[in-house]
Amino acid sequence: MLNKFYHTAEDMIRHHGGRATAGRIGILATLLAEQQAITHREIEQRLPQSLQLDRVTLYRTLEWLVENGLIHKITSDDRVWRYNANLEPHSHQHAHFKCTGCAQVICLDNLPIEQNWPLPTGYRFQEIELTVKGLCANCC
Amino acid sequence: MLNKFYHTAEDMIRHHGGRATAGRIGILATLLAEQQAITHREIEQRLPQSLQLDRVTLYRTLEWLVENGLIHKITSDDRVWRYNANLEPHSHQHAHFKCTGCAQVICLDNLPIEQNWPLPTGYRFQEIELTVKGLCANCC
DNA sequence: GCTTGCGCCGCAACTGAGTTGCAACAATGA
């Protein structure tokens, strides 16, 4: 039932005062339907035939969704961004897991991150990026 | 006194059974002399005139140094690798700090990393990547 | 010291993710 996600996506976008274009809705719905964080390429592949967007549009839409706090993007060691929808219980600060076998990335939402890292004198803390690497259940 | 680092570098390379070429020694000495992790570009700039290497050679040499455990490389959100020498007290598992102002990256060697992250059932832990972001003393 | 073989180096071409400029288009609000 992808329909549900399309409806939710449109709601989320309108609540942020943005134009509810087919592209934004489709991309956000795709990310809402996904259990893991996926790349630009993977999003492109999952979009329905009726919604083939230019790659640049896809990049710009993802940027807009990130800036408006509807999704977040994750750094990885393969130099490719991965994106995931910001569900409500999704705390802004959370860790991620990356499988070294299949490159799958998931959010570890229930992993609270310590904020008190002892930095050198004069340094100011802002945020943390934490990726646990290992093998997922399929790759073990 | 860069000379000292060149000597140390040559020693380290020979102890690993590798050919002690001018390029390897110069690159490793450059990293030994550095207090922070630096990029491919920055290494290139710091190499003396007498040792201008092709960029591909630089990439391949860095790869060799990483594989032989003499240096390590660090992922970053700007899609550029940064490299740092493996000094002896350098534990393999340590965190890094990246300044959001000047992009400087340093190793937080004395920051012990918890190894027992609660992963989903069936997942196997391998290693961790932790980057603290904030402002360095200069950028505060 | 001289020779030789294997590994290292430089060059050219390529890959692939992400960015920029600009003109055409379409969602919204009047």
Add this chain to the structure above:
DNA sequence: TCATTGTTGCAACTCAGTTGCGGCGCAAGC
């Protein structure tokens, strides 16, 4: 319905990193 303004598609670009290959030079053996 129309005008405004933000969004889209296209072409060209940037930039880090990779690959293939011929030639050079380090180190081992004489």
